[in-house]
Amino acid sequence: MDVSIAALLTQDGLTNGAIYCLIALALVLVFAVTRVIFVPQGEFVAFTVLTLAAFEQKQLPGTVWLSLALGVAAASADIVAHRREPGRMLRAIAGSAVPCLLSALLVWGVFATGAGWAFQVIATVVAVMAMGPAVYRVAFQPIATAPVLTLLIVSVAVHFVLTGLGLLFFGAEGARISPFTTVSFTFGSINVSGQSLLVYAFTAGLVIAMAVFFKVTLFGKALRATAANRTGARLVGVSPNFAGRLCFTLAAAIGAASGLLIGPITTVYYDSGFLVGLKGFVGAIVGGLASYPIAAAGAIFVGLVEAFSSFWASAYKEVIVFTLILPVLLWRSFNTTHHEEE
Amino acid sequence: MVRILSAAVAATLVATAAHAQIKVGVTLSLTGPAASLGIPEKNTIDLMPKKIGGLDVTYIVLDDASDTTKAVTNTKKLITEDKVDVIIGSTTTPNAMAMIDVVAEGETPNISLGGSARIVDPANPKTKWVFKVSQHDSLMADAIAVHAKAAGIKTMGFIGYNDAYGEGWLVEMKRSAETAGIKLDPIERFNRTDASTTGQTLKLMAANPQAVLIVGSGTPAATPHKELMGRGYKGRIYQTHGVGNSDFLRVVGKDGNGSFLPAGPMLSYESLPDSNPIKKVAKEYITAYEAKFGPRTTFGGHAWDSYIVLDKAVPVALKSGAKPGTKEFRAALRNALEGTKEVVGVHGVFNMSPTDHNGLDNRGRTMFMIKDGKWTLATK
Numbered sequence: 001m002d003v004s005i006a007a008l009l010t011q012d013g014l015t016n017g018a019i020y021c022l023i024a025l026a027l028v029l030v031f032a033v034t035r036v037i038f039v040p041q042g043e044f045v046a047f048t049v050l051t052l053a054a055f056e057q058k059q060l061p062g063t064v065w066l067s068l069a070l071g072v073a074a075a076s077a078d079i080v081a082h083r084r085e086p087g088r089m090l091r092a093i094a095g096s097a098v099p100c101l102l103s104a105l106l107v108w109g110v111f112a113t114g115a116g117w118a119f120q121v122i123a124t125v126v127a128v129m130a131m132g133p134a135v136y137r138v139a140f141q142p143i144a145t146a147p148v149l150t151l152l153i154v155s156v157a158v159h160f161v162l163t164g165l166g167l168l169f170f171g172a173e174g175a176r177i178s179p180f181t182t183v184s185f186t187f188g189s190i191n192v193s194g195q196s197l198l199v200y201a202f203t204a205g206l207v208i209a210m211a212v213f214f215k216v217t218l219f220g221k222a223l224r225a226t227a228a229n230r231t232g233a234r235l236v237g238v239s240p241n242f243a244g245r246l247c248f249t250l251a252a253a254i255g256a257a258s259g260l261l262i263g264p265i266t267t268v269y270y271d272s273g274f275l276v277g278l279k280g281f282v283g284a285i286v287g288g289l290a291s292y293p294i295a296a297a298g299a300i301f302v303g304l305v306e307a308f309s310s311f312w313a314s315a316y317k318e319v320i321v322f323t324l325i326l327p328v329l330l331w332r333s334f335n336t337t338h339h340e341e342e
Numbered sequence: 343m344v345r346i347l348s349a350a351v352a353a354t355l356v357a358t359a360a361h362a363q364i365k366v367g368v369t370l371s372l373t374g375p376a377a378s379l380g381i382p383e384k385n386t387i388d389l390m391p392k393k394i395g396g397l398d399v400t401y402i403v404l405d406d407a408s409d410t411t412k413a414v415t416n417t418k419k420l421i422t423e424d425k426v427d428v429i430i431g432s433t434t435t436p437n438a439m440a441m442i443d444v445v446a447e448g449e450t451p452n453i454s455l456g457g458s459a460r461i462v463d464p465a466n467p468k469t470k471w472v473f474k475v476s477q478h479d480s481l482m483a484d485a486i487a488v489h490a491k492a493a494g495i496k497t498m499g500f501i502g503y504n505d506a507y508g509e510g511w512l513v514e515m516k517r518s519a520e521t522a523g524i525k526l527d528p529i530e531r532f533n534r535t536d537a538s539t540t541g542q543t544l545k546l547m548a549a550n551p552q553a554v555l556i557v558g559s560g561t562p563a564a565t566p567h568k569e570l571m572g573r574g575y576k577g578r579i580y581q582t583h584g585v586g587n588s589d590f591l592r593v594v595g596k597d598g599n600g601s602f603l604p605a606g607p608m609l610s611y612e613s614l615p616d617s618n619p620i621k622k623v624a625k626e627y628i629t630a631y632e633a634k635f636g637p638r639t640t641f642g643g644h645a646w647d648s649y650i651v652l653d654k655a656v657p658v659a660l661k662s663g664a665k666p667g668t669k670e671f672r673a674a675l676r677n678a679l680e681g682t683k684e685v686v687g688v689h690g691v692f693n694m695s696p697t698d699h700n701g702l703d704n705r706g707r708t709m710f711m712i713k714d715g716k717w718t719l720a721t722k
Contacts, residue, residue, distance in 0.1 A: 009540065009541060012541070016537055057592075164373065167373055167377060172378035174561040174589070265538065266537040266538060267561050267564060271374075272535055272537075276537065307541055308541065309541070310532075310539065311541030311544060311545055314530045314532060314541060315531040317531075317533070317541075
């Protein structure tokens, strides 16, 4: 191994690490606010890539049907829950199901009118974002107060349902999207692709944007309040359902962004999201599912370990990556006091 | 209660009195990692005629989710509950291996679509009931070694799936390469779900062998391929017959041009000479498939071949006088399958025997080259 190989591996590791970092941030966000370990986070990544790839191949994205299915499910849940109060029912549906249904229409419209690349990207991101609140409404809102273990099991179930729907609507084959930029820069003997610079810049930007959002904005503060104390937040007028929907929307948006970044680098399948999500999860665990900066650093470390182990011992790459979690858990178990589930 | 019982008895009587029909059980990987292989196989089952040897045929298709445990459960269910006469499937080597014990115990013939030669290893007495219609990996490895040797290649790198498929190929390729005097080094692994294969590719590039063999199935095999080309690898790239679908061509794009792979002749039947009997059979199947389901895949072709050998074996088994649905018929069908001679399928010509439950020979492999994003017959 010489310097140039090490530099290339570092670049590869940082690029993947940045994407794991986005996922880790979304996982920490969702866990902090709703106590859900959001296994299906990776699915949003996969759906974004597959939707955009379908646009590029001039096919109607399966997202139309997926969004319709999720929208109808969310609407039915609200209709049943508020069947005696039509006013409340309509307001609930407007928050949970309408974005999904409208985005299905948007995706279809962009496809039918043959609108340009920018519109395709916008429609894709909007559609994936709208899935967030619908998923929260159908799967997690009814059991928002359940123990963490129950939420985790439901989360695994949602993962299987979304993967199944992904197979149904997008098919079993993988896709790649064309890169946003083909520019590349040369530093000495090292070639850095514009796409990977874009990934770093975007990840850094998003980390800063999230910090600002939570510190400055009212919505951010509401989410932080819910994360800190659910009952307390409710007493001062923060709706936990709203907080849940908002954080799922954010998580889906981060998923969509990761999809746009990873799509040109690798082939993505309907079930690719799980492994990407799992690696982000390893990063999030390093941060104890609570600290954003440590989770981000952990995720980037995962990316680097992955790149170097694929060079030295490709057969054991995954083993090495997932074994990372053991010393971290051991260390945390010595250093943190354990709280019993209330 | 009495009424329910009598209804049940009546139903049983009606079922026995119904005219004889053949039940074909099918377990395929319609979901999970091998779904891109299993779905075209399922589509092909839909194309199969509903009559074989003058008898009505019922196809019972189950999904094993690319999971060995599920494949075994499905097989047990097909044998004990549905009482099928023959089982087609499963899609992958690990699943097919797991089914061997069950079909042997249930004395039900099994036509497997998996890739590895070990599925019908004659040294294992239980494989008496198992047949296999896809080319052995050893047959394909030989084809690559012979082709590479003819081009004067002395060193070959290997990057394969980190699973039974990759492992099977590695064993066969080591043997074939040694025979052809080719050094197989370095040996790297990757996973279907890997987002990047940069590390492995850099290692291959550093060793700079004259050729690289990529062992994967479907579009994931394009990941190392694109990476090698993107980093300016100048040697020759070989793929395996696992990439025989149009999705691979779509994903690998122009980076695929100039690479080689051995595959069944059906992949590009148009380029076969008219004298080749496979051309006609493949044309019939592919025309019907493409009209209904879109571009051809070699995996669907394996499923069609399982129908072709059944279509020839069932009339022979019926001659024995045994009735479908009985143990005797299943035994007769097994014997008939074993006696398959010169049956032309879309992937080659089948000649089975007690020691060879695959029966494909050199007519079952053709070297193809990707040229302008299409499969074409390879020259050197």
